Amino acid sequence: MSLLEVKKVSHSYGSSRSFWRPSNDAQVLSDVSLSIDQGTCMGLLGTSGAGKSTLGKVILGLEKPQQGEVIFQGQNLYKMDSKTRRGIRRDLQVVFQDSYSSVNPRLTAEKIIGEPLENYEKLSPAEQQRTVANLLEMVGLTAADMKKVPRQFSGGQLQRISIARAIALKPKMIVLDESVSSLDMVNQMNILNLLNELKSVYGLSYLFITHDIRAAYSVSDSLAVLEKGKIIEVCNDKNDIFTSQQPVVKNLVASILPEHPRNRTLSAGKSRA
Amino acid sequence: MEKQRNVLQMSGLNVTVKSQQGMVPLVQNLQLELKPGKILGLVGESGSGKTITSMAILQLLNQKAMRVEGSIQLHGRELIGLKEKEMRSIRGKDIGFIMQNPMNAFTPVYTIGSQFVETIRIHTGLTKKQAIALAVDSLEKMNLQEPAEIMNMYPFQLSGGMLQRVMIAISMCLRPSIVIADEPTTALDVATQLQVLRELDRLRTECGTAILLISHDLGVISELADEVAVMQKGRIVEQADVYRLFDYPQHDYTKKLLQARPVLPAHEELSKLVI
Incomplete structure (x- = not known):
């Protein structure tokens, strides 16, 4: 049985409708179905405005879909009492794109990472401090960083803190919404390596939302492509993405930037090769 | 041999910032030259001084908090120490600037057209009508649909990719000899990214503009x-032809x-698969 199942989810955003005013809702998701197994990573690709982030929110339980259901560990996410939901919260975590706005600027790193622990685990202060120190080391920072506040960290470091916070409760699944897109390439690589390591050690599952095929390819097992609210391609083997016949997917693959100048597509520089 | 001369010549550039710990160097002993029609890539991780370098060229650094030393010559004319008024006539006309975030580069309360025409008329003696014609023409060249309508739109009505192309159109319509592109595609999605890079490539082949590409x-x-x-x-640790740099990197940091770089299946295989 898969860990997460999204069944025929449709959702739209729009203004309030009334009898004499036809609704002009924007359909963001239509009939989206996908499933993610324990210990695997699915990459969700798509251009801006395709509905990727909305699907992420629906999966996290933050945006109730108008139709369809989300099943996490065999339970419907939108039809459960608050007590069960509290338990599910623990197993389902999120890391957003903008690390600066997803942490409280007044708290120290220790408080930021300790917050989920305070809510779910009853640890003594000393124990909690040790756990936080361990988590910091796991993401490549040091225990000395505990007393720093967000503005003393770089974007890459702060993103690691967000990841440390997400893994603090040993969740089953993390939704990564463009989590590495704003980082430089060395930082990106470090975080992707860390994610891969956590996946193999703890059997974590990810939904990796991005527009960058290169990043998605390096962490995902399977790939799905979203276009105008519809899943237009699901590749259970990520290599299938390169042979897809869908024009949108072909266009995405064609815009991958070359790894080496000899493979460049532009005319002016190519003549020298 | 006037054409062979470097458009921009930087030598011994030092930028230091005053702080509580004394003078902190941001950029040290920088040598760079831009040649007409060539693109110089400037790479490095965040905080390595890439943007400071571009701001130093434009003389946009805070004079009170930072000290800029060395020499920056545009067509043999020294830019450091130039009066603000003279610098203003250079920015936008001789040196175009494309910023990372197109959303913040425009004033939200004026239409694209009025910001475009303002730039043109400050630097040239064109009438309003001529300026509008030139603006529409350069928007059209940027593959933007219905340029006349875009002129009447506000920045928030356009997508990030469209705005970035408008910004390139503004910076290239006066045919500057240098364009500084500071992370021009970082905020864009992959499909738009390629379009913007294509436009930059056209700019240098058609106008012979020298481009400083920061990424x-x-x-x-x-x-x-x-x-x-x-x-x-803050230092340049390696400088080489792009093919040489990718094939034979010298410095540890370059390696x-x-x-x-994220690993994808070999590009040759990939092109076989796609075709």
């Missing part, structure tokens, strides 16, 4: 640059950067 993405560099300078902690 942390080696994909962008390998697609567009002719020569690459690698920056680390590390090259290793950080």
Whole structure:
């Protein structure tokens, strides 16, 4: 049985409708179905405005879909009492794109990472401090960083803190919404390596939302492509993405930037090769 | 041999900032030159001084908090120490600037057209009618649909990719001899990214503009640059032809950067698969 199942989810955003005013809702998701197994990573690709982030929110339980259901560990996410939901919260975590706005600027790193622990685990202060120190080391920072506040960290470091916070409760699944897109390439690589390591050690599952095929390819097992609210391609083997016949997917693959100048597509520089 | 001369020549550039710990160096002993029609890529991780360098060229650094020393010559004319009024006539006319975030580069309360026409009329003696014609013409060249309508729109009505193309249109319509592109595609999605890079490529082939392309993405560099300078902690640690740099990196830091590229199946295989 898969860990997460999204069944025929449709959702739209729009203004309030009334009898004499036809609704002009924007359909963001239509009939989206996908499933993610324990210990695997699915990459969700798509251009801006395709509905990727909305699907992420629906999966996290933050945006109730108008139709369809989300099943996490065999339970419907939108039809459960608050007590069960509290338990599910623990197993389902999120890391957003903008690390600066997803942490409280007044708290120290220790408080930021300790917050989920305070809510779910009853640890003594000393124990909690040790756990936080361990988590910091796991993401490549040091225990000395505990007393720093967000503005003393770089974007890459702060993103690691967000990841440390997400893994603090040993969740089953993390939704990564463009989590590495704003980082430089060395930082990106470090975080992707860390994610891969956590996946193999703890059997974590990810939904990796991005527009960058290169990043998605390096962490995902399977790939799905979203276009105008519809899943237009699901590749259970990520290599299938390169042979897809869908024009949108072909266009995405064609815009991958070359790894080496000899493979460049532009005319002016190519003549020298 | 006037054409062979460098458009921009930087030598011994030092930028230091005053802080509580004394003078902190941001950029140290920088040598760079831009040649007409060539693209120089400047790579390095965040905080290595790439943007400071571009701001120093434009003389946009805070004079009170920072000290800029050395020499920056545009067509043999020294820019450092130039009066603000003279610098203003250079910015936008001789040196175009494309910023990372197109959303913040425009004033939200004026239409695209009025911001476009303002730039043109400050630097040239064109009438309003002529300026509008030139603006519409350059928007059209940027593959933007219905340029006349875009002129009447406000920045928030356009997508990020469209705005970035408008910004390139503004910076190239006066045919500057240099364009500084500071992370021009970082905020854009992959499909739009390629379009913007294509426009930059056209700019240098059609107008012979020298481009300083700042990016942390080696994909962008390998697609567009002719020569690459690698920056680390305010210094240039390696500078080479783009092919040489990718094949025979010398400095440890360059090797590390090259290793950080995400791995995809070999490109030759890939092109077989797609075709």
